[in-house]
Amino acid sequence: MTKRTMGDLSRRSVLKGSAYAALGTLATPALLRAQSSELVIGCAGSHTAWMEEIVIPHMKSTIGADILFEGTKSSVNLEKMSSNKDAPYLSVVQMDDPVMIQAVEADLLTPITADAVPNMTDLRPDAVHMDGMWCNYVQPWAGVAYNTEFAPDGVPSWTTLWSPEAKGQLIIPSLQNTEGMWTLFAAAMLGSGKPFSEAQYEIDAAFAKLEELKPNLLSVYTTMSQAFNLLEQGEITMLAGNFSSYALPRKNEGVPVDLAAPSEGIFAMPSGICLVKGGPNPELAQAYVNEMLGSDMQSAIADFASSVPANTTVTAGAIIPDGVPIYSPDWAFVAANRRDWIERFDKLMAI
Amino acid sequence: MRRLEHIGLLALPGLTFLAVIFALPLFMLLLKSFQIDGQFSLEEYRLFFTDEYNMSVLWRTLRVAALTTIVALLIAYPTAIAMSRANGIWLSIFLVAMVLPMSVGVVVKAFAWSIIFRTRGVLNDILMSLGIVDTPIRMLFTETALIIGAANVFLPFMVLPIYAVLRQMDTRLPEAAASLGATPVFRFFNVTLPLSLPGVVAGCAFVFSLAVSMYVIPSLIVGERQQTLSMLTARSFLYLRNEALGATISSILLIIAISVVLGSSWLANRLGARS
Amino acid sequence: MQGSAGTEPDKRAYLDVVGVGKAFKGTTVMSDMDFRVARGELVSLLGPSGCGKTTLLRIIAGLTSADAGDILLDGRAITRVPAHRRNISVVFQSYALFPHLTVAENVAFGLRARSVPKGDIAPKVSEALQLVRMRDFADRPVAALSGGQQQRVAVARALVVDPVLLLLDEPFSALDRKLRETMQVELKSLLRDRGMTAIFVTHDQEEAMGVSDRIAVMNSGQIEQFATPSELYARPRSSFVMDFVGLSTRMRGRVSKTDGPVMQIDTANGMVLAQGDYGVGTEVTVGVRPELITPVAGENTIKVTLADAMVLGAKTQLHGASHPEDRLLCEVPGIQTNLTRGQDVTFGWSVKDTLVYEAPR
Numbered sequence: 009m010t011k012r013t014m015g016d017l018s019r020r021s022v023l024k025g026s027a028y029a030a031l032g033t034l035a036t037p038a039l040l041r042a043q044s045s046e047l048v049i050g051c052a053g054s055h056t057a058w059m060e061e062i063v064i065p066h067m068k069s070t071i072g073a074d075i076l077f078e079g080t081k082s083s084v085n086l087e088k089m090s091s092n093k094d095a096p097y098l099s100v101v102q103m104d105d106p107v108m109i110q111a112v113e114a115d116l117l118t119p120i121t122a123d124a125v126p127n128m129t130d131l132r133p134d135a136v137h138m139d140g141m142w143c144n145y146v147q148p149w150a151g152v153a154y155n156t157e158f159a160p161d162g163v164p165s166w167t168t169l170w171s172p173e174a175k176g177q178l179i180i181p182s183l184q185n186t187e188g189m190w191t192l193f194a195a196a197m198l199g200s201g202k203p204f205s206e207a208q209y210e211i212d213a214a215f216a217k218l219e220e221l222k223p224n225l226l227s228v229y230t231t232m233s234q235a236f237n238l239l240e241q242g243e244i245t246m247l248a249g250n251f252s253s254y255a256l257p258r259k260n261e262g263v264p265v266d267l268a269a270p271s272e273g274i275f276a277m278p279s280g281i282c283l284v285k286g287g288p289n290p291e292l293a294q295a296y297v298n299e300m301l302g303s304d305m306q307s308a309i310a311d312f313a314s315s316v317p318a319n320t321t322v323t324a325g326a327i328i329p330d331g332v333p334i335y336s337p338d339w340a341f342v343a344a345n346r347r348d349w350i351e352r353f354d355k356l357m358a359i
Numbered sequence: 360m361r362r363l364e365h366i367g368l369l370a371l372p373g374l375t376f377l378a379v380i381f382a383l384p385l386f387m388l389l390l391k392s393f394q395i396d397g398q399f400s401l402e403e404y405r406l407f408f409t410d411e412y413n414m415s416v417l418w419r420t421l422r423v424a425a426l427t428t429i430v431a432l433l434i435a436y437p438t439a440i441a442m443s444r445a446n447g448i449w450l451s452i453f454l455v456a457m458v459l460p461m462s463v464g465v466v467v468k469a470f471a472w473s474i475i476f477r478t479r480g481v482l483n484d485i486l487m488s489l490g491i492v493d494t495p496i497r498m499l500f501t502e503t504a505l506i507i508g509a510a511n512v513f514l515p516f517m518v519l520p521i522y523a524v525l526r527q528m529d530t531r532l533p534e535a536a537a538s539l540g541a542t543p544v545f546r547f548f549n550v551t552l553p554l555s556l557p558g559v560v561a562g563c564a565f566v567f568s569l570a571v572s573m574y575v576i577p578s579l580i581v582g583e584r585q586q587t588l589s590m591l592t593a594r595s596f597l598y599l600r601n602e603a604l605g606a607t608i609s610s611i612l613l614i615i616a617i618s619v620v621l622g623s624s625w626l627a628n629r630l631g632a633r634s
Numbered sequence: 635m636q637g638s639a640g641t642e643p644d645k646r647a648y649l650d651v652v653g654v655g656k657a658f659k660g661t662t663v664m665s666d667m668d669f670r671v672a673r674g675e676l677v678s679l680l681g682p683s684g685c686g687k688t689t690l691l692r693i694i695a696g697l698t699s700a701d702a703g704d705i706l707l708d709g710r711a712i713t714r715v716p717a718h719r720r721n722i723s724v725v726f727q728s729y730a731l732f733p734h735l736t737v738a739e740n741v742a743f744g745l746r747a748r749s750v751p752k753g754d755i756a757p758k759v760s761e762a763l764q765l766v767r768m769r770d771f772a773d774r775p776v777a778a779l780s781g782g783q784q785q786r787v788a789v790a791r792a793l794v795v796d797p798v799l800l801l802l803d804e805p806f807s808a809l810d811r812k813l814r815e816t817m818q819v820e821l822k823s824l825l826r827d828r829g830m831t832a833i834f835v836t837h838d839q840e841e842a843m844g845v846s847d848r849i850a851v852m853n854s855g856q857i858e859q860f861a862t863p864s865e866l867y868a869r870p871r872s873s874f875v876m877d878f879v880g881l882s883t884r885m886r887g888r889v890s891k892t893d894g895p896v897m898q899i900d901t902a903n904g905m906v907l908a909q910g911d912y913g914v915g916t917e918v919t920v921g922v923r924p925e926l927i928t929p930v931a932g933e934n935t936i937k938v939t940l941a942d943a944m945v946l947g948a949k950t951q952l953h954g955a956s957h958p959e960d961r962l963l964c965e966v967p968g969i970q971t972n973l974t975r976g977q978d979v980t981f982g983w984s985v986k987d988t989l990v991y992e993a994p995r
Contacts, residue, residue: 081597083597083598084597087596087597087600110600176497182583184583184594184597184598225584226497226499226500227499227500227581227582227583227584228582228583228584229582229583230578230582230583231578231579234469234470234473234579237470237473238473238477238499241473241477241479242479243473243477243478243479243499346598347598347599347600347601350594350598350599351599354412354583354586354594355412357583357584358412358415358584358585358586359584359585529728529730531726531728531730532730532732534697534717534724534726534730535724535726535730535731535732536718536732536743536747537696537697537716537717537718538695538696538697538717538718538720538722538723538724538792538801539718539723539743539744539747539791539792539795540718540719540721540744540747540748540795541718541743541744541747542718542747543718545746545747546718549743549746549747550732553734554732554733554734630734
């Protein structure tokens with residue numbers, strides 16, 4: 009990696025630059041190529057706070073890595089990986105499980121092994137996927153965020169979203185966002201009347217129920233921070249699909265919001281970490297993943313982001329609300345159908 | 360003549376830059392939109408234009424762009440007139456007021472607008488305290504808010520070309536008109552307005568092109584329920600992973616933009632030829 | 635100084651500018667200006683740039699407002715009337731033709747602005763263009779016209795609306811000399827034929843003398859003299875007017891002796907006699923029009939060494955070597971080839987042709 013010639017570099021950078029210009033949406037931070045101690049990490053935009061505060065200083069002191077992180081949506085991370093497949097510039101990507109499946113299908117990942125990443129062995133068994141293609145490092149839980157001043161009773165049930173009092177008081181995520189799935193699955197349960205394990209395949213029933221939600225919708229977001237801001241301001245009373253790693257830190261800062269766990273069930277946010285196939289600095293990348301899965305980082309992130317740690321040796325972090333089932337969907341089914349769902353959802357929700 | 364040819368070389372860096380960074384990828388994109396499995400095909404276009412939803416998005420995109428252009432023009436024209444007559448410190452204040460907001464990111468602006476447009480926001484407070492409305496009007500996530508917001512962002516691109524033309528206009532022309540008995544209104548419609556049309560056309564072309572292809576502003580102001588062509592393009596590339604559809608929509612956007620630019624330069628030439 | 639009409643302040647002329655003052659950003663450019671023009675008169679405002687002549691024109695037209703004073707037209711105060719209701723046409727220096735309109739549309743502009751019925755416009759436009767011999771150009775864009783043609787269109791556009799007064803701001807300055815003279819003659823007879831009252835603004839004294847019945851010579855926001863061209867030339871009321879209108883021999887001097895109406899003045903070129911009543915010791919400027927000087931001795935005679943003899947065709951100009959502040963100039967008819975530089979000659983003229991002004995202190 010470090011022996012790459014300048015000519016090679018600049019030609020590649022230029023090509024990359026033009027490819028980005030064609031896409032018109034992606035920035036070109038990669039023009040500054042990683043040096044030996046640099047790692048470019050793709051992660052979720054909502055992770056910005058704890059990546060900056062916890063991860064970057066920790067990585068500098070433990071493994072001597074200079075972290076450059078590009079926080080964006082999982083699907084954008086996937087697009088960055090696939091359009092740079094021949095010359096990856098990201099070493100590690102942290103994104104959602106359904107997108108991980110797509111990345112595996114596109115042959116963009118290299119497996120994490122216990123030899124290179126010893127902390128992997130301490131993880132809960134269900135946190136390691138497809139023979140180590142990716143691991144879950146934290147699991148925030150998702151329910152419905154609400155404004156405690158305008159909805160003092162909270163959100164006892166998912167049916168509250170459909171109530172007449174909620175007219176114009178609700179924003180839900182687009183299906184383009186991973187957390188958008190939760191409204192869809194809640195609608196599937198309510199629409200089909202079946203338990204989650206069966207209801208998650210009842211997509212027609214889900215869309216039929218979602219259509220009934222339209223009068224209550226102020227908007228459908230793809231940028232969560234903006235929607236959350238409206239919730240904080242009381243412009244809306246409920247924000248569906250929101251999760252503990254975002255809502256609870258805000259609550260702890262004294263903002264009048266809280267995260268409700270509706271009685272029908274809550275959902276486990278699938279936060280995965282993976283190694284990019286052929287990415288720069290592979291050894292350092294493995295060290296990074298090992299640190300992320302280690303007890304120090306696990307407890308720090310779980311505390312900061314109010315999430316359930318994946319490392320079984322760690323006891324810190326959020327407690328999953330009592331008496332409410334927590335669901336994890338069939339991500340393979342989601343990955344296979346998501347494109348169709350997005351198109352169907354956009355058409356259904358269009359004004 | 361030789362000197363002129365040499366001066367032409369000065370455009371070379373710009374042209375090269377545009378060719379590599381802009382024209383080449385765009386050409387590749389166009390190619391993609393006409394290909395299915397390596398074969399030339401118009402199928403993607405047929406699919407696009409036969410989809411009712413896509414057509415509604417296309418129609419909304421054009422409508423929003425047109426209305427944004429009109430609103431921007433109505434606000435910009437008087438501003439440009441005032442600026443063309445201002446001097447010294449006032450002109451500086453105007454120019455700074457025009458240019459400075461461009462350095463504020465659209466995201467910041469969008470948050471600022473949500474303060475204005477909220478149900479319990481400034482605008483509704485004013486309307487209610489004036490007794491114009493009894494209950495708050497929903498303004499967030501409406502096309503009206505989008506048009507006002509977009510017009511705000513693109514206003515300098517309308518003001519500056521009109522200002523430049525008005526500034527160059529011989530100030531004796533309106534005076535000559537006055538001495539010939541023309542009232543201020545008659546002077547405006549028969550002298551100032553026709554002479555400023557090249558600037559108006561340029562400003563409209565700028566704003567329409569920007570508005571028809573805007574992405575961040577609609578995604579922040581109206582969200583996913585009222586998609587525009589750019590949002591559809593991003594969705595095709597990023598979520599649907601359908602490059603052919605993305606390329607097709609981009610090409611349609613490109614064709615709209617090119618038609619606007621060519622049409623307006625033809626119009627500007629026609630208007631300019633007489634003066 | 636006052637013009638001839640101004641000597642009877644109670645008597646209204648056609649245009650009365652009374653006590654007008656104007657300041658721009660605290661700088662006074664004009665104060666207590668009186669200026670009166672009779673109906674049908676062609677008048678020029680003549681002066682160097684910055685003398686306030688264009689400001690006065692714009693105030694009369696209503697394009698600039700006066701800070702003080704009144705404008706009366708035919709006895710009616712128009713001071714507060716906006717330009718478009720004064721019915722005063724202006725021909726601007728660069729003509730200010732509307733570039734987006736054709737020749738005919740330019741001429742029709744004022745008629746359209748006055749809501750003249752459509753059917754009446756075309757014949758009036760055609761007639762006006764005929765008047766300035768531009769009918770063949772009616773459908774041309776104005777940018778395609780030469781300077782002289784543009785000026786004709788500007789005049790037609792100004793006259794077609796039957797203005798009560800026509801103002802022309804340096805109307806000939808953009809034309810070359812030959813064309814300028816032709817256009818002056820043409821325009822003057824056109825205005826005379828129509829009995830038009832017109833005011834020209836110019837810095838060119840030949841032009842002013844050529845087109846005007848009377849000329850107001852302006853300096854520093856004041857009218858120094860308002861008189862017919864011949865009076866202005868023969869009896870300039872100040873050394874400024876003498877210098878600005880036509881050429882002259884001028885010498886600085888001092889009154890050394892008075893004898894009734896005749897003064898004896900010492901100059902660098904010797905003693906000169908002149909009529910006047912300045913006291914002994916007064917610093918004065920002595921002037922003589924060059925064609926009134928002959929190269930032989932007269933009532934006043936000075937010895938001059940020739941610095942140059944310029945043959946100008948119909949006349950020959952003799953320039954004498956002089957003190958830098960003085961000027962010695964004599965014009966003799968015909969071509970004089972026997973005079974050369976360095977030669978000593980005599981300038982002689984009569985006492986009554988000698989002009990004397992008190993020198994500014």
